[in-house]
Amino acid sequence: NLVGAARKPPLVVRQDEAVMQCLVLSLHMKRKKGETQDVTFTSILVGLLLAPLCIYWVMMTEVKWYVLQGTSIPLFVRPIFMLFILAGVNLWLKRALLQKGFHEGELLVIYFILVISSTFSGHDMLQNLLGSIGHAAWFANEENEWNTLFMSDVPGWLFVKDREVLRGFYEGESSFYTGSIFHAWLIPIVAWTTFMMALIFMMLCINVLVRRQWTEHEKLAYPIIQLPLAMIRQGNGSGFFGSGWMWTGFAV
Numbered sequence: 598n599l600v601g602a603a604r605k606p607p608l609v610v611r612q613d614e615a616v617m618q619c620l621v622l623s624l625h626m627k628r629k630k631g632e633t634q635d636v637t638f639t640s641i642l643v644g645l646l647l648a649p650l651c652i653y654w655v656m657m658t659e660v661k662w663y664v665l666q667g668t669s670i671p672l673f674v675r676p677i678f679m680l681f682i683l684a685g686v687n688l689w690l691k692r693a694l695l696q697k698g699f700h701e702g703e704l705l706v707i708y709f710i711l712v713i714s715s716t717f718s719g720h721d722m723l724q725n726l727l728g729s730i731g732h733a734a735w736f737a738n739e740e741n742e743w744n745t746l747f748m749s750d751v752p753g754w755l756f757v758k759d760r761e762v763l764r765g766f767y768e769g770e771s772s773f774y775t776g777s778i779f780h781a782w783l784i785p786i787v788a789w790t791t792f793m794m795a796l797i798f799m800m801l802c803i804n805v806l807v808r809r810q811w812t813e814h815e816k817l818a819y820p821i822i823q824l825p826l827a828m829i830r831q832g833n834g835s836g837f838f839g840s841g842w843m844w845t846g847f848a849v
Contacts (some may be wrong), residue, residue: 640703643683643712651675651711652718660724668719671821676711683707684828688838704829717793730785734758735767754784 654675658665658827687698698708717723733751737743748758758762762781765771773779811817827837838845 602824608812636706637703640699641705641710643699643703644707647679647683648710648714651679655715656724659720666720668715672824673712673715673719675823676708676715678761679711680704680708680825680828685838701829708825708829713797716797722793728791729755730755730782730789731750731763731766735763736761755788757785 607675655668659668665674683699683828684704687704690698733743734757737748751758757766759781762778765773765775765778771778773782812819
């Protein structure tokens with residue numbers, strides 16, 4: 598476990614944990630099953646439909662209300678809860694209504710999408726980034742002399758520097774979709790999105806490099822994956838969802 602006992606792990610470590618969780622889960626499922634289950638259009642669609650709800654939940658609780666900092670810990674709270682509901686409903690469909698439902702690979706894909714969406718919207722990522730894009734230009738004044746000290750070195754393609762454009766962001770009573778505001782934010786948003794995609798890809802590459810050593814030689818147990826793995830491997834319901842102790846804890 599990269600995080601160990603740290604109360605608030607560094608940004609890169611926390612996000613790298615999320616990517617590593619997805620990678621190890623997929624490899625663990627493949628190794629146990631002996632085959633690769635296809636990534637279906639339905640699983641991708643459901644994941645993409647649930648991702649905005651997951652992101653909205655993160656933003657409302659962590660930014661607006663500032664409670665339940667669920668993306669500050671390695672095992673993200675919202676994707677786990679959504680997987681719990683989805684896997685439970687899926688098991689009920691299979692047993693009570695004899696419907697096909699999702700197979701394990703599809704549940705895994707949906708969970709991956711929710712975890713990565715939480716990574717982007719989580720603590721110290723988009724929550725802080727959006728405020729940083731216009732902070733220097735908006736709060737620069739004669740007293741702090743930011744305009745003289747460094748504003749000329751702030752790249753316009755990474756940060757919004759027009760105070761009139763930023764007025765609506767900080768004071769309200771405006772819309773992001775106004776022509777001048779949208780175009781002023783468009784290039785910085787595209788630039789930062791490209792950077793974050795590259796960051797996630799870099800983390801995935803690092804995890805691929807260390808995965809064999811950690812998993813096959815050092816035999817790490819990856820306790821962080823055990824909960825989602827137990828929910829995904831529902832079988833006939835005699836495991837996770839058939840545990841009386843689990844339901845007792847859930848009720849409490």
